Amino acid sequence: xxxxxxxxxxxxxxxxxxxxxxxxxxxxxxxxxxxxxxxxxxxxxxxxxxxxxxxxxxxxxxxxxxxxxxxxxxxxxxxxxxxxxxxxxxxxxxxxxxxxxxxxxxxxxxxxxxxxxxxxxxxxxxxxxxxxxxxxxxxxxxxxxxxxxxxxxxxxxxxxxxxxxxxxxxxxxxxxxxxxxxxxxxxxxxxxxxxxxxxxxxxxxxxxxxxxxxxxxxxxxxxxxxxxxxxxxxxxxxxxxxxxxxxxxxxxxxxxxxxxxxxxxxxxxxxxxxxxxxxxxxxxxxxxxxxxxxxxxxxxxxxxxxxxxxxxxxx
Amino acid sequence: xxxxxxxxxxxxxxxxxxxxxxxxxxxxxxxxxxxxxxxxxxxxxxxxxxxxxxxxxxxxxxxxxxxxxxxxxxxxxxxxxxxxxxxxxxxxxxxxxxxxxxxxxxxxxxxxxxxxxxxxxxxxxxxxxxxxxxxxxxxxxxxxxxxxxxxxxxxxxxxxxxxxxxxxxxxxxxxxxxxxxxxxxxxxxxxxxxxxxxxxxxxxxxxxxxxxxxxxxxxxxxxxxxxxxxxxxxxxxxxxxxxxxxxxxxxxxxxxxxxxxxxxxxxxxxxxxxxxxxxxxxxxxxxxxxxxxxxxxxxxxxxxxxxxxxxxxxxxxxxxxxxxxxxxxxxxxxxxxxxxxxxxxxxxxxxxxxxxxxxxxxxxxxxxxxxxxxxxxxxxxxxxxxxxxxxxxxxxxxxxxxxxxxxxxxxxxxxxxxxxxxxxxxxxxxxxxxxxxxxxxxxxxxxxxxxxxxxxxxxxxxxxxxxxxxxxxxxxxxxxxxxxxxxxxxxxxxxxxxxxxxx
Numbered sequence: 001x002x003x004x005x006x007x008x009x010x011x012x013x014x015x016x017x018x019x020x021x022x023x024x025x026x027x028x029x030x031x032x033x034x035x036x037x038x039x040x041x042x043x044x045x046x047x048x049x050x051x052x053x054x055x056x057x058x059x060x061x062x063x064x065x066x067x068x069x070x071x072x073x074x075x076x077x078x079x080x081x082x083x084x085x086x087x088x089x090x091x092x093x094x095x096x097x098x099x100x101x102x103x104x105x106x107x108x109x110x111x112x113x114x115x116x117x118x119x120x121x122x123x124x125x126x127x128x129x130x131x132x133x134x135x136x137x138x139x140x141x142x143x144x145x146x147x148x149x150x151x152x153x154x155x156x157x158x159x160x161x162x163x164x165x166x167x168x169x170x171x172x173x174x175x176x177x178x179x180x181x182x183x184x185x186x187x188x189x190x191x192x193x194x195x196x197x198x199x200x201x202x203x204x205x206x207x208x209x210x211x212x213x214x215x216x217x218x219x220x221x222x223x224x225x226x227x228x229x230x231x232x233x234x235x236x237x238x239x240x241x242x243x244x245x246x247x248x249x250x251x252x253x254x255x256x257x258x259x260x261x262x263x264x265x266x267x268x269x270x271x272x273x274x275x276x277x278x279x280x281x282x283x284x285x286x287x288x289x290x291x292x293x294x295x296x297x298x299x300x301x302x303x304x305x306x307x308x309x310x311x312x313x314x315x
Numbered sequence: 316x317x318x319x320x321x322x323x324x325x326x327x328x329x330x331x332x333x334x335x336x337x338x339x340x341x342x343x344x345x346x347x348x349x350x351x352x353x354x355x356x357x358x359x360x361x362x363x364x365x366x367x368x369x370x371x372x373x374x375x376x377x378x379x380x381x382x383x384x385x386x387x388x389x390x391x392x393x394x395x396x397x398x399x400x401x402x403x404x405x406x407x408x409x410x411x412x413x414x415x416x417x418x419x420x421x422x423x424x425x426x427x428x429x430x431x432x433x434x435x436x437x438x439x440x441x442x443x444x445x446x447x448x449x450x451x452x453x454x455x456x457x458x459x460x461x462x463x464x465x466x467x468x469x470x471x472x473x474x475x476x477x478x479x480x481x482x483x484x485x486x487x488x489x490x491x492x493x494x495x496x497x498x499x500x501x502x503x504x505x506x507x508x509x510x511x512x513x514x515x516x517x518x519x520x521x522x523x524x525x526x527x528x529x530x531x532x533x534x535x536x537x538x539x540x541x542x543x544x545x546x547x548x549x550x551x552x553x554x555x556x557x558x559x560x561x562x563x564x565x566x567x568x569x570x571x572x573x574x575x576x577x578x579x580x581x582x583x584x585x586x587x588x589x590x591x592x593x594x595x596x597x598x599x600x601x602x603x604x605x606x607x608x609x610x611x612x613x614x615x616x617x618x619x620x621x622x623x624x625x626x627x628x629x630x631x632x633x634x635x636x637x638x639x640x641x642x643x644x645x646x647x648x649x650x651x652x653x654x655x656x657x658x659x660x661x662x663x664x665x666x667x668x669x670x671x672x673x674x675x676x677x678x679x680x681x682x683x684x685x686x687x688x689x690x691x692x693x694x695x696x697x698x699x700x701x702x703x704x705x706x707x708x709x710x711x712x713x714x715x716x717x718x719x720x721x722x723x724x725x726x727x728x729x730x731x732x733x734x735x736x737x738x739x740x741x742x743x744x745x746x747x748x749x750x751x752x753x754x755x756x757x758x759x760x761x762x763x764x765x766x767x768x769x770x771x772x773x774x775x776x777x778x779x780x781x782x783x784x785x786x787x788x789x790x791x792x793x794x795x796x797x798x799x800x801x802x803x804x805x806x807x808x809x810x811x812x813x814x815x816x817x818x
Contacts, residue, residue: 173684175675182672185663192620192652193673193726194644252663 004246004297005258011290012265015272023275031271037153037222039267040160041066041215042237043260046245047167048211049238050259052112054171055204056184056251057105061116062212062238064123065097066231069216071127074136074226083145083221090213097123098209102202112205120235127228136226144221156218163211168256180204184251240287241266244294266290320345320379321510322367322398322479327376329362336362338534339376344479344510349501351521351542352514354531355554355773355805360514363531364481367512368400369393380479399477403484405464409457413467414439416456420471442470447496462493469500480504481512486520498524516605516809518547530554548802551809555773555801563778564757566797572596573632574765575648575734577617580626585612586789589626594734594765599756601780601797602769603804609789610769611653614736617767618650619643630734644673649727653738653769659723662712666704667693669711669722674729696725700755720752728759735759736767741775753779773801 019026026032045062052059073090077083097119104115144152171177179200182190187197212231220226245262247254269290270283320343329337337359344350354360365371366378369388378385380396388396407416418435422428439452448466456464465485472480482501486494501511501524513525521528525542530553537553545553574596581588587609594600602610615621617628619637627634630646637643643650652659660669670693671678678689693707700721704714711722720740727735737756741749756779760766770776776783783795785807793807 173686174682175679175684178668178672178675181664181668182661185661189659189661190672192618192640192650194641195672196641248663252661 094213102205399472604786647733649732667707
């Protein structure tokens, strides 16, 4: 597993090395910082997605949750709420949306792909209905949290790194972290060990939602306006990053570090292509190829040895 | 015999790893007979059936069907040869209707073949009428009861024109009336010249239905007899008649303190009723019984997976309510479940995480991980249970079956329980690991644990237990002293003479 993350990191290192030799311009401070800042909200969501997938679930409504939180946060900010109040509100709203998913999946035992497909469509259409595609204009004091651009970018990056480090620490060092792995590996075994799988599943979705809310704020501070469908497609980005980073789609294996490296790899490709003067048409094809490759190595990976058929002669 | 047999096994052998399931079994089935196959759990009956249906490839020997000798059958050659098997658990598609299920079994395959819906329906109705079914051919299988699904299986077997029908414990979930109806069908099949291999633990059924009986023991055939030449006591003796082949660790005197006491406990949901017994600290209380007699279900009740709805459970004299596994753990009850491949060791997680999975209070004492303590606990149990692993960080899936089982046991010892329930702890484990587990279980008892040992392995239950509770039909049928004879345990297990009229 750790080997898998190193392999992805290796690919990333090779890409960066090629860039360093062929297009050192890629590493100029300001553009690189902009790139990373733009991807920082996705990183936050990838952390949440890692936990959801570790628990052997999936959440494809994160893009819609992100959009709803963005618009709501934007409207409040436009109504004069201070940014210090907008952030907790967005996080709480995201938590609530995630909790709805969690309640439907864990409480009613519905399959998460169906539940989150439904909430994805519902939230998106609801937002369309309310907002009619209108942008929300933000007051100046919201942008970059009211800071200059450079310190603002650093703040966004710092939040993302804090979430990454925090979730890595929590997964490794808290009992609750273990519970995600245990439930994702074998929910029944976990239950027999005194863990409550439904509660754990609920927590994964609720946490995912809260991180969507946080990511939404990290995104809206980067521009003067909120696009109502800013989150469209983010679910795919987050899931792709997590899968490329070696988190098993079948649950129980992986880490947030892997997700972060996977995201970085996927995020670097468009600008790498620009810098290497490769036609941009290739961007999606290459990203798709990397995702396929990641899945293929997942299958090729030596399986855990199956025990011999127990009690072969059982009557 | 002038009539050639329908089916004959000649010296069939089959091993699974170190387990020698069949060691040269010969068996023949004549047209127009019901041939009963008897044996304890694990004697090799199921393996033999699976050889007949082509599910298992034997290591040696020959199978003669009709005029042809085969080294092995495949599911399709078995079917073409007219062999049909009715398993304990019907293997139907639950989302399809009865007629569709029958169609899938009986109609020629071919993706582009057009379905003759009318013909399918007519055929299904006819077959269902033939077995006396009272449900519609349009019913979805998931809505049928187990006995009804069994009738669909039988209808499919008849419809396929099977001449060799194997029935694996067909009456285990039937009421007396359903049983009578089944017997009628079996007799009719026999009178039409088919051969029926009939497997059952109910000895009185054998006398009622069978023409000949073959007894298997430890993967060998003990002999084939005319059914009216052997009475139930003789059959029991044939099934268990062997010396205990293994040495078991010597029993130690148990303390006086009661570890766990069960007073009239039951749970309607899982069919356990009115169970009373007490296990002293330091005692190993064996639970014997047939598969489905309620032993695992009782364990699930005691562990809070299916909380008791009647009676009382007392721990060290104090009545406690056990409504969930968490509550059970809090009270010091640990349960090592059956079927460890599914719910024992979590194969993807490292050995250390597996061992501490239920003991999170010990390794997260202040909320966050005490990695040193986790490592200490893992290494302690790896040493104590002699778990063979590359290290505490190796994935549990890389270990052998016996060592996985030890990891699962370690998980429950790590919570420092007072009552330990072990469900088939040595199932599928090789002889060496088995002896180690036996020694370990006795050592654990000596440290003051009350141990409840569930096992289908008769020598193990007799060799390990200080007392043996025998379960039958969800109730505790009796308690025998440790070292009781195998025949005594088997007799109590089968309840042969006295079970007239029971469901």
